[in-house]
Amino acid sequence: MARPSVEQVWEWLDAVPDPEIPVISLVDLGIIRDVAWDDDTLVVTVTPTYSGCPATSIINLDIDTALRGHGIEKLTLKRQISPAWTTDWLSEKGREKLKGFGIAPPIDGTAADGVLAGRVSRLAHGTNLTIECPRCGSTNTERLSQFGSTPCKASYRCKDCLEPFDYFKCI
Amino acid sequence: MAEVDQKALFEFLLRMGDNTLVLGHRVSEWCGHSPILEEDIALANTALDLIGQTQLWLGLAGEVEGKGRSADDLAFLRDVWDFRNVLLTELPNGDFGRTLLRQFLFDAWASIMLGRLQKSSDPRIAAIAEKASKEVAYHVERSADTVVGLGDGTQESHDRMQAALEYLWPYVGEMFQSDDVDAAMVAAGIAPDPAGLRAEYDALIGAVLDEATLTLPKGDFAHKGGRTGYMHTEHLGHMLCHMQWLQRAYPGCDW
Numbered sequence: 403m404a405r406p407s408v409e410q411v412w413e414w415l416d417a418v419p420d421p422e423i424p425v426i427s428l429v430d431l432g433i434i435r436d437v438a439w440d441d442d443t444l445v446v447t448v449t450p451t452y453s454g455c456p457a458t459s460i461i462n463l464d465i466d467t468a469l470r471g472h473g474i475e476k477l478t479l480k481r482q483i484s485p486a487w488t489t490d491w492l493s494e495k496g497r498e499k500l501k502g503f504g505i506a507p508p509i510d511g512t513a514a515d516g517v518l519a520g521r522v523s524r525l526a527h528g529t530n531l532t533i534e535c536p537r538c539g540s541t542n543t544e545r546l547s548q549f550g551s552t553p554c555k556a557s558y559r560c561k562d563c564l565e566p567f568d569y570f571k572c573i
Numbered sequence: 574m575a576e577v578d579q580k581a582l583f584e585f586l587l588r589m590g591d592n593t594l595v596l597g598h599r600v601s602e603w604c605g606h607s608p609i610l611e612e613d614i615a616l617a618n619t620a621l622d623l624i625g626q627t628q629l630w631l632g633l634a635g636e637v638e639g640k641g642r643s644a645d646d647l648a649f650l651r652d653v654w655d656f657r658n659v660l661l662t663e664l665p666n667g668d669f670g671r672t673l674l675r676q677f678l679f680d681a682w683a684s685i686m687l688g689r690l691q692k693s694s695d696p697r698i699a700a701i702a703e704k705a706s707k708e709v710a711y712h713v714e715r716s717a718d719t720v721v722g723l724g725d726g727t728q729e730s731h732d733r734m735q736a737a738l739e740y741l742w743p744y745v746g747e748m749f750q751s752d753d754v755d756a757a758m759v760a761a762g763i764a765p766d767p768a769g770l771r772a773e774y775d776a777l778i779g780a781v782l783d784e785a786t787l788t789l790p791k792g793d794f795a796h797k798g799g800r801t802g803y804m805h806t807e808h809l810g811h812m813l814c815h816m817q818w819l820q821r822a823y824p825g826c827d828w
């Protein structure tokens with residue numbers, strides 16, 4: 403078989419869903435860092451989202467299965483942890499899909515930086531972050547917990563439509 | 574990069590990885606038992622991050638050791654005297670407040686330590702620190718927030734937090750003790766001298782404890798022996814019985 407182009411491989415990978423949030427692809431998630439040919443071996447570089455993310459091994463298996471399904475025989479998955487994954491790498495298309503799925507997309511530049519711990523008085527009054535309800539669009543929302551159903555999400559509640567929702571937190 | 578004694582480097586990596594392993598396991602003991610669902614989930618998330626970081630630290634430790642031991646081998650097949658975590662991390666959870674205060678006292682140290690390690694002369698260590706720092710930033714914000722909420726809460730929660738602080742305080746000093754391993758790391762530009770982190774640490778926890786209306790205990794007596802492996806508390810052995818049971822009873826078991 404002829405060696406498929408890296409563009410073709412990116413396209414294939416963009417059809418592999420994230421195992422936990424299947425409306426977005428692994429490419430949307432920004433965890434595929436590189437696709438390259440090393441002689442006749444295809445090398446795909448992947449970065450983990452959170453270091454303990456239980457989906458990591460499933461993601462590798464899904465990449466392997468998808469690419470072998472397209473006829474790739476020699477494949478190496480390379481793990482790269484630096485630069486560390488950031489939600490800034492979520493694609494525009496992925497952000498729209500998250501919203502449609504009921505998960506508020508991250509607001510770039512609002513990641514925890516740890517210095518808040520030294521400014522607890524402000525912390526005690528909660529965050530000033532305004533998160534839009536993905537269901538009704540209201541900004542009258544409140545944070546229930548910084549740690550949600552998976553490491554990458556925080557739990558919020560809409561005070562207008564009264565529905566709880568996930569916020570894909572910035573990291 | 575200056576030539577570094579690989580045995581000292583292995584020891585240093587065990588210290589980093591055993592801290593997150595033992596604390597991660599302790600925190601996971603809350604799973605299904607927390608006072609409210611959101612706290613349960615938050616603690617489970619924190620434990621998961623810590624175990625993930627353990628895989629990175631102990632994975633590198635195994636690589637440096639060069640005897641073919643994986644992160645899992647190091648976690649599940651070593652005995653208590655081979656663990657190098659600080660004693661603070663192995664202490665029993667106690668009540669919810671003590672667990673969160675222990676978490677804060679550790680997170681504050683970790684956030685400062687990981688900040689320094691991002692400048693390590695060993696790029697593998699700098700990469701792990703860069704990754705872990707992002708997670709720890711969320712941990713320390715939350716644990717600080719909860720310490721303030723409970724310390725400056727009801728009379729009951731305040732008293733419990735003050736009692737937790739009296740209990741935990743003698744275990745803080747060990748995080749800042751230095752020995753030959755640290756000296757070797759400093760000489761090679763791999764890691765900072767732990768003693769040099771103390772001033773920044775005191776400033777950070779001082780601000781939070783003050784806000785939490787908690788009073789720092791007098792005296793600087795410090796229990797030690799965890800990070801050197803000289804002597805752990807009786808609690809670690811009991812914890813390992815639970816944590817390692819499956820791999821001990823069914824060696825190599827996988828699913």
Ligand SMILES: [Zn+2]
Pocket residue numbers: 535536537538539540560561562563564565
């Ligand atoms: Zn709404």
